Amino acid sequence: MNSGEWTWQWDETLFAGSAEHYAVGRMEYPAELAEVLRSELGLDGRGRLLDVGCGPGSLTVLLAPLFEAAVGVDADREMIEVASRRSSTIEWRQLRGEALPADLGTFRVVSFAQAFHWMDQELVAERVRDMIEPGGFWVHVAASTHRGVDGDDPLPHPRPPWDRIDELVAKYLGPVRRAGQGHLPTGTRGGEEKVMLAAGYQGPTRVSAGGNEVVERSVEDVTAAVFSLSSSTPNQFADDLPAFQADLRDLLTKASDQGHFSERTREVAAVIWRP
Template sequence: MAGDWEWQWDETLYADSAPHYAVGRMPYPPGLAGAVREELGLDGRGRLLDVGCGPGSLTLLLAGMFEEAVGVDADRGMIVEASRRAGEAGVANVRWRRLRAEDLPAGLGTFRVVTFAQSFHWMDQALVARRVRGMLDPAGAWVHVQATTHRGMPGEDPLPHPRPPWDRIDELVARYLGPVRRAGRGVLPTGTRAGEEEIMSRAGFTGPARIEVGGGRVVERGVDDIVSAVFSLSGSTPHLFAAERPAFEADLRRLLTRASDGGRFSERTREVRVVIWRP
């Protein structure tokens, strides 16, 4: 499926997950903004477009390095959550639009930087790449942030508290939803698509340049954080459980409580990879 997946939009992909996404995903590392600023020579000028912005995690991190930022996402709940978080953080230079990436440019204008974070694989990649290239300033950049933020690195090294029992969590999800990964109304038996480099080259981009921002920070997480991490995933969004959601959540909380140290877990954050393309 990864090689021959025919694109079809599914509005239920992240239905009901936005509040959980904001809680259950670990923040990007503190050094990410500085690394992007240095690599791209950002100086506070120009505009940022964050495509598939979710609850604004990356948008809000980078917005201060631009005159204006625009976050777009196809999920209404994500846009509502992003707007709420921007208000709480006092970030006033961001506009939010509920918009599918395939509907760009949508009169949004041109941008110095366009970012994608954990989102491009859900889109009609060839179409979006062509349209976004036409929205970039001649000296602009496409920035793809590749990260796993719902769970930390595996390992046996001692931490202040136990690691979350992710293998048993996955088994519990499979017991309720079946062994094949769910995704909205469909399934992903072999995961999402690969082949991004070929798509970008065909669309006329050059590169890529790559930078890495180290992980390894030890973070403390609670039972509520891990529950939200599970519900933030496309394969276990709340609506997929339907009437069984209360039973699943009760089983999940029971599992986590028993595995925790007084409700507390520790994890090491994963490395974040940044891939930069030029138009």
């Protein structure tokens, strides 16, 4: 999708009710990612990290030990509440990326993960540029952590039946992807590279980490993964939530190996820009 087609408008219900599910249902970023970024960026424990659109703090907590201090910001109040319970040494703030710089100061690294596509990209890229200290970096972590890689190679347990899960969601919510109180018939916004170059950033450099690890997931984990998505948050189902939960559990229980699934993790890529 190009920027001219982007018509969806932010609203506070985008991830309503999903924060607790997000923290459980999204697979962890590989620990190797922190080491790859430490090496690529020359991180030595100095400076500050700002994680924008931090959600429940998954990436923030992983990268924070590489810096003197870390700040995580997210527009969703419940996400910040969950993140605050994960770490008391990180500063957590509820605010949108568009509200930056918000007197937060400057940072050695500003990171984004699974969030930049929800923002006014041109505005955020411009405002963040002056928040990055000389020699610092913008890091966009591209990942899909709610589900693993599709395939038919043998695993210890069955893969979650994602096609049938998607069909069940569509049965309740309709065939057009939901997003808060609106819809995204053509998906989320792309075109980050064009935005970054227009905003005066240099790059990008791309690195990757993890992937191909086999993980075990429970019926509860997969259920949480479904509810972690903006297109199927608990809030989206309204009065139909109990019925959907019952149908989803029935589907997953029948498809699992005594409540167990296996998935192969995806590679996580990091795109690095310099102001």
